[in-house]
Amino acid sequence: MNLEHLKTDILILGAGGAGLFAALHAFKANPDLDITIVSKGLLGKCGCTRMVQGGYNVALNPGDSVERHFMDTIEGGKWLPHQELAWTLVATAIERVRELENEIGCFFDRNPDGTLHGKAFAGQTFDRTVHKGDLTGIEIINRLMEQVWARPKIRRLEEHRAVALVPATDGGLAGVLLIDVRTGEFRFVAAQAVLLATGGGPTMYRYHTPSGDKSMDGLAMALRFGLPLRDMEMVQFHPTGLLAGPDTRMTGTVLEEGLRGVGGYLLNGAMQRFMGDYDQKLERATRDVVSRAIYAEMKAGRTTENGGVYIAMGHLGPANVAKQFKGMVDRCRDCGFDLAGGLVEVVPTAHYFMGGVICEVDTATECFGLFVAGEDASGMHGANRLGGNGVANSTVFGGIAGDVMPRWIAAKTPGHRPPDPHALDAELARALHPFTCKPGNLNELREKLLDTMWDEVGVVRDRASIERGIAGIDRIEAELLATGVSDPDPHFNLTWHDWLNLRSLCELSRVIALAALKRENSRGAHFRSDFPEPGDLATSTFTVARQSASGIEIGERPVVFTRVKPGETILCDQIAAE
Ligand SMILES: Cc1cc2nc3c(=O)[nH]c(=O)nc-3n(C[C@H](O)[C@H](O)[C@H](O)COP(=O)(O)OP(=O)(O)OC[C@H]3O[C@@H](n4cnc5c(N)ncnc54)[C@H](O)[C@@H]3O)c2cc1C
Numbered sequence: 093m094n095l096e097h098l099k100t101d102i103l104i105l106g107a108g109g110a111g112l113f114a115a116l117h118a119f120k121a122n123p124d125l126d127i128t129i130v131s132k133g134l135l136g137k138c139g140c141t142r143m144v145q146g147g148y149n150v151a152l153n154p155g156d157s158v159e160r161h162f163m164d165t166i167e168g169g170k171w172l173p174h175q176e177l178a179w180t181l182v183a184t185a186i187e188r189v190r191e192l193e194n195e196i197g198c199f200f201d202r203n204p205d206g207t208l209h210g211k212a213f214a215g216q217t218f219d220r221t222v223h224k225g226d227l228t229g230i231e232i233i234n235r236l237m238e239q240v241w242a243r244p245k246i247r248r249l250e251e252h253r254a255v256a257l258v259p260a261t262d263g264g265l266a267g268v269l270l271i272d273v274r275t276g277e278f279r280f281v282a283a284q285a286v287l288l289a290t291g292g293g294p295t296m297y298r299y300h301t302p303s304g305d306k307s308m309d310g311l312a313m314a315l316r317f318g319l320p321l322r323d324m325e326m327v328q329f330h331p332t333g334l335l336a337g338p339d340t341r342m343t344g345t346v347l348e349e350g351l352r353g354v355g356g357y358l359l360n361g362a363m364q365r366f367m368g369d370y371d372q373k374l375e376r377a378t379r380d381v382v383s384r385a386i387y388a389e390m391k392a393g394r395t396t397e398n399g400g401v402y403i404a405m406g407h408l409g410p411a412n413v414a415k416q417f418k419g420m421v422d423r424c425r426d427c428g429f430d431l432a433g434g435l436v437e438v439v440p441t442a443h444y445f446m447g448g449v450i451c452e453v454d455t456a457t458e459c460f461g462l463f464v465a466g467e468d469a470s471g472m473h474g475a476n477r478l479g480g481n482g483v484a485n486s487t488v489f490g491g492i493a494g495d496v497m498p499r500w501i502a503a504k505t506p507g508h509r510p511p512d513p514h515a516l517d518a519e520l521a522r523a524l525h526p527f528t529c530k531p532g533n534l535n536e537l538r539e540k541l542l543d544t545m546w547d548e549v550g551v552v553r554d555r556a557s558i559e560r561g562i563a564g565i566d567r568i569e570a571e572l573l574a575t576g577v578s579d580p581d582p583h584f585n586l587t588w589h590d591w592l593n594l595r596s597l598c599e600l601s602r603v604i605a606l607a608a609l610k611r612e613n614s615r616g617a618h619f620r621s622d623f624p625e626p627g628d629l630a631t632s633t634f635t636v637a638r639q640s641a642s643g644i645e646i647g648e649r650p651v652v653f654t655r656v657k658p659g660e661t662i663l664c665d666q667i668a669a670e
Pocket residue numbers: 105106107108109110111130131132133138139140141142143144145146147148149252253254255289290291292301302303305306307309310345346443444465466467468479480481482483484486
């Protein structure tokens with residue numbers, strides 16, 4: 093086994109909106125620094141930013157305001173967001189969208205008067221979701237990728253998997269251990285500053301939307317490093333994942349919220365429009381509400397042939413739908429469905445992870461030298477992410493991390509710290525573990541985990557189901573640790589990487605379940621049928637998970653309402669009306 097040692101000043105883990113923005117900003121701040129981007133996949137082809145369909149929330153229209161966007165974010169997040177992070181998100185989104193258009197080269201759809209078009213997204217009081225048709229992520233990530241290519245000094249380690257944050261001998265972070273997926277060789281990269289931007293990705297559920305390269309690796313590394321993780325029970329289910337049968341990876345992929353935003357209907361297996369039974373906002377209720385309504389229809393047996401419900405768009409005019417949602421109509425056609433004029437089967441699908449590493453507004457974590465941005469970070473969304481706030485979050489905080497890290501290096505002069513050799517050896521042994529066991533059926537274990545999380549810690553949970561879930565996860569992880577991979581050749585050994593993915597997913601599944609057990613109320617994406625009420629908003633708490641030698645501990649901390657308290661608003665027109 094070879095271990096190559098490299099050095100860089102700024103090491104960025106992840107090449108989504110957060111990672112690429114961080115690299116470009118850091119380069120602009122100080123082009124003399126050595127910057128390295130690591131990505132598990134190929135640049136521009138991996139992660140979820142590329143998959144963004146709907147768009148980017150930003151308050152640009154004179155009828156809208158940062159305050160309104162902020163209030164939607166706080167109320168949508170059920171009063172759990174960290175208000176300074178949420179404010180930074182909505183306020184900086186304006187500058188970031190201008191930057192995307194004027195410096196990065198994106199073109200978003202426009203109104204006839206030349207202003208940016210904002211589409212309707214659920215749970216928002218203004219149509220503020222800027223987009224490029226329904227293929228917004230491809231526009232953003234392609235242009236970001238070109239900008240990175242145009243700066244050859246930014247080093248790229250593509251198809252490199254980060255496996256461990258490695259401590260320095262004197263504490264703090266020394267660097268990161270990577271596997272070059274192509275050769276199977278290990279690289280340790282020592283860095284002055286590291287950005288964790290691997291994009292979360294709750295792919296441990298039967299139905300899920302994130303890209304295949306995402307398996308919560310970043311959060312698994314952070315957990316093992318002893319960092320505190322916030323809101324880990326908060327897994328967002330998107331109500332309308334495509335249900336295309338068990339034999340295709342297309343099952344679970346998202347049919348975007350804009351479909352419901354423009355007036356799409358949801359029908360159960362008896363062809364009844366059912367959302368009126370659950371919420372007066374009907375199909376435009378927030379994702380958590382619509383997901384639970386669909387789940388309730390499923391539990392009541394009022395399902396379609398494949399066990400979901402239908403989305404119907406035909407009443408809006410098939411030609412109109414085909415024009416407005418070209419990407420999705422084409423994708424559904426590829427799977428044999430007519431989205432524009434017919435019925436498409438859908439099911440709630442795990443989409444986004446609101447939980448993540450606790451960080452400051454400037455993206456710093458409690459670990460010296462480690463920063464975090466994008467879906468790996470937590471606090472911006474609380475119990476529920478608004479559709480359109482995900483890519484805004486990644487690009488806003490990725491850019492901030494890119495501004496901050498060069499300044500931090502200049503101020504703190506951390507230099508390169510030597511890695512703790514014992515920790516490095518232990519991490520190498522951990523990554524090689526599957527080569528030391530008898531081969532077995534990994535896919536069967538993965539399937540078991542998908543079902544366990546969907547059935548026991550999914551859209552609706554209670555104490556008994558969560559406890560069953562934890563016992564199931566323990567069994568699956570124990571089996572995994574006794575299961576090896578058959579091919580000893582590490583070159584492009586995807587079974588090895590499946591194994592590592594599954595280990596990260598098991599570890600984070602347990603944390604999700606434990607945090608879900610701790611929260612004995614129902615907020616946003618977290619719904620406990622044994623505690624269906626939200627609890628007192630004024631004394632809201634958020635969960636904090638941390639791994640120590642004795643296991644995973646889940647604590648609670650009070651939410652600090654730095655800008656607005658439950659029951660109040662910062663909107664002047666509403667204050668005047670009261
Ligand atoms: C289908 C879909 C549609 C969506 N639509 C919208 C939308 O309309 N609007 C919106 O706001 N949000 C949307 N989102 C959410 C949005 O995509 C994410 O919030 C955001 O893009 C995350 O950005 P990121 O930079 O944090 O992570 P990503 O863009 O996911 O990038 C993660 C990067 O980390 C890399 N990585 C992962 N693990 C490792 C590892 N171990 N080592 C090295 N690299 C690693 C990946 O390869 C990738 O490069 C959607 C998500 C999906 C899945």
